[in-house]
Amino acid sequence: MAGVTRLDPTALAQQPDVQEGPALTRTAEQATFGDGLSAGVWSAEPFVEHIPSYPCDEICVLLEGTLILRTPDGAAQTFRAGDAFSIAKGTECTWDQPETIRKVYVIREPREG
Numbered sequence: 001m002a003g004v005t006r007l008d009p010t011a012l013a014q015q016p017d018v019q020e021g022p023a024l025t026r027t028a029e030q031a032t033f034g035d036g037l038s039a040g041v042w043s044a045e046p047f048v049e050h051i052p053s054y055p056c057d058e059i060c061v062l063l064e065g066t067l068i069l070r071t072p073d074g075a076a077q078t079f080r081a082g083d084a085f086s087i088a089k090g091t092e093c094t095w096d097q098p099e100t101i102r103k104v105y106v107i108r109e110p111r112e113g
Contacts, residue, residue: 049095050093060079066097
């Protein structure tokens with residue numbers, strides 16, 4: 001069906017593990033739309049990372065696991081399987097993932113050049 005893409009979480013099984021900073025991850029990018037907009041499925045083993053400036057705008061739906069996002073003002077939000085959330089580009093936060101997560105994501109990355 002032209003213009004419609006199923007985002008398939010099982011596609012992660014065919015992807016290699018990649019070390020991204022402190023995280024061991026797998027990414028299955030499944031749709032690209034131009035202007036830096038893409039969607040897919042991502043998983044990662046447990047890790048904690050302080051992110052001084054989130055690199056992109058992102059919308060996520062957790063499929064599995066728990067994620068705690070903390071901001072410098074002391075606020076913390078916990079997300080679990082089934083929860084949806086967004087993170088704006090430039091947000092300072094600590095990504096605290098006490099267990100493996102899988103998520104569907106839509107990101108808009110800055111254009112290069």
